[in-house]
Every structure is written in C-alpha cells, then in structure tokens.
Amino acid sequence: DTAVSQTPKYLVTQMGNDKSIKCEQNLGHDTMYWYKQDSKKFLKIMFSYNNKELIINETVPNRFSPKSPDKAHLNLHINSLELGDSAVYFCASSQVGGGTQYFGPGTRLTVL
Amino acid sequence: GDSVTQMEGPVTLSEEACLTINCTYTATGYPSLFWYVQYPGEGLQLLLKATKADDKGSNKGFEATYRKETTSFHLEKGSVQVSDSAVYFCALTPQGGSEKLVFGKGMKLTVNP
Numbered sequence: 270d271t272a273v274s275q276t277p278k279y280l281v282t283q284m285g286n287d288k289s290i291k292c293e294q295n296l297g298h299d300t301m302y303w304y305k306q307d308s309k310k311f312l313k314i315m316f317s318y319n320n321k322e323l324i325i326n327e328t329v330p331n332r333f334s335p336k337s338p339d340k341a342h343l344n345l346h347i348n349s350l351e352l353g354d355s356a357v358y359f360c361a362s363s364q365v366g367g368g369t370q371y372f373g374p375g376t377r378l379t380v381l
Numbered sequence: 382g383d384s385v386t387q388m389e390g391p392v393t394l395s396e397e398a399c400l401t402i403n404c405t406y407t408a409t410g411y412p413s414l415f416w417y418v419q420y421p422g423e424g425l426q427l428l429l430k431a432t433k434a435d436d437k438g439s440n441k442g443f444e445a446t447y448r449k450e451t452t453s454f455h456l457e458k459g460s461v462q463v464s465d466s467a468v469y470f471c472a473l474t475p476q477g478g479s480e481k482l483v484f485g486k487g488m489k490l491t492v493n494p
Contacts, residue, residue: 300480310468312425312484325481359424363480369415370482372425 272296273373275360281379282350290345290376292360299365300324301343303335306357306375318343319365350380383408387471387485394461394492402456402488404445404471412473414438414447414454415482419468428456428469461492 273294282288294301302325303315317325321337332348347354360373387404394400406412416428416438429438434449445456454471471485 302481304482310419310487310489312470312482312487314481314483317480319480327481361425361482365480369427369430371427372417374424 273360273362273371275358275373275376277376278374279377279379281381283381284350284352286350287346287348288350288378289347290358290360290378292343292345292373294341294360294362294371294373296362296371298362298368298371299340300363301337301340302361302363302370303343303345304359304361304372306359308356312359316343316345347378350378352380354378355380383412383473383475383483385471385473385483385485387469388488389486391489391491394490396463396492396494397460398492400456400458400461400465400490402469402471402490404454404456404485406452406454406471406473408452408473408475408483410476411449412475414445415472415474416443416445416454416456417470417472417484419470419487421467425470461490463492463494466490466492 300319302317316335318337334346337343357375361370363370384407413432415430417425418428429440431438431447437446468487470487472482
C-alpha cells in the first residue's frame with residue numbers, strides 16, 4: 270500500500286545515454302512533482318504537474334522531459350545524460366492548492 | 382524570491398540532549414511552514430507543519446511554532462534519541478497555494494548513545 274513509489278531505486282548509466290524514472294501515487298492527489306537532491310543534500314523543485322498539465326518548470330535543461338500519462342503517474346525522461354545529472358531524484362504528490370506533499374523513496378542516478 | 386535559511390550542521394549530540402534547529406524564512410504574506418526528515422537511505426517524511434501564525438506543529442516529541450514577527454519556525458525536542466539521527470529540512474510553500482516547496486539546505490543530526 271505504498272503511497273508514492275518510484276522505479277528504479279538505483280540507476281547507473283554512461284554519459285550520453287537516455288534514461289527514464291517512473292513515479293506512481295495511489296493517494297488520489299491531483300498534483301505531482303519532481304525534485305532533485307544534489308550531493309550536498311540540497312533539494313530543489315524541477316517540475317510540477319496538476320491534472321496532467323505542467324504548472325512549474327524551474328529552468329531545468331530541456332534534456333529533462335516530464336510526462337504525465339494520467340494524474341497518478343509522472344515520469345521523468347532524461348536525454349543525453351551528463352555527469353552533473355548525478356543526484357537523487359524524488360517524486361512527490363499533493364492535493365491541489367499547496368497541500369502537504371508526500372515523497373517517494375527517491376531514485377539515485379549515477380552518470381559515469 | 383521566497384527562501385528558507387536553516388542551521389546546516391552537521392550536529393552531533395548525546396542521547397537525551399536537547400535539540401534546537403533554527404529556521405527562518407523570507408516570503409510575502411503567510412506561507413505554510415514544514416519540517417521534513419530524511420532518515421539514512423530513505424526518502425523525505427513530513428515531520429510537522431503549521432499553516433498560520435502562532436500555530437504549533439508537533440509530532441514524535443518534536444515541536445515548532447510559526448512566529449510571524451520573527452519569520453521563524455525553529456524545531457525543538459527536549460530529549461533526542463539515537464533513532465532521531467537524520468537530515469532535517471525546513472521548508473515553505475508560498476501563500477496562495479503555490480505548488481512548490483522551497484527547502485532550506487538541511488541539517489544532519491547524529492545522536493550517539
């Protein structure tokens with residue numbers, strides 16, 4: 270009965286590859302998010318979707334493309350991976366209107 | 382823009398010591414304020430929150446009070462346990478239901494037996 274789940278948990282890949290991270294929530298929330306946590310643990314929002322529509326895009330390179338097939342899923346596709354993309358990526362969800370956000374367990378991406 | 386400033390640590394305490402983690406914010410109006418905790422190897426969990434001035438959030442022995450006059454939301458616990466070892470993040474969502482959390486830089490706490 271996991272509330273927010275992400276796959277995979279770990280992802281190791283070479284520079285230049287394309288990869289995807291999947292996120293699903295079973296909380297019935299309308300809004301989903303992607304956050305990036307860097308090596309110093311600093312967390313910053315990347316994207317926010319409300320009912321499958323993009324509402325926040327925080328100057329993320331266009332190599333990153335979120336896709337929301339329905340309001341329970343928000344996947345993150347990354348093209349042409351770079352060393353600086355190595356980080357932990359967290360998915361989160363909330364009710365619309367800025368309610369409490371619930372986080373997934375994170376995906377640790379390592380680009381070699 | 383909106384921002385959160387918190388103690389960065391790392392901090393090491395002995396079991397049963399008192400804990401205070403300072404957090405101040407910059408935002409217009411009345412943001413909602415949160416403390417999230419990240420245990421080793423895990424994702425973030427909401428620890429407590431407050432949505433209006435003078436509200437006190439509490440959970441697991443932790444408390445924080447929303448102080449509008451000092452724009453602060455300091456986290457306190459009277460007696461920490463080894464199991465409290467984690468990274469603690471102060472965060473806000475801007476007034477008006479904006480859909481993003483703005484985080485402080487996090488503070489790593491280690492509690493030794």
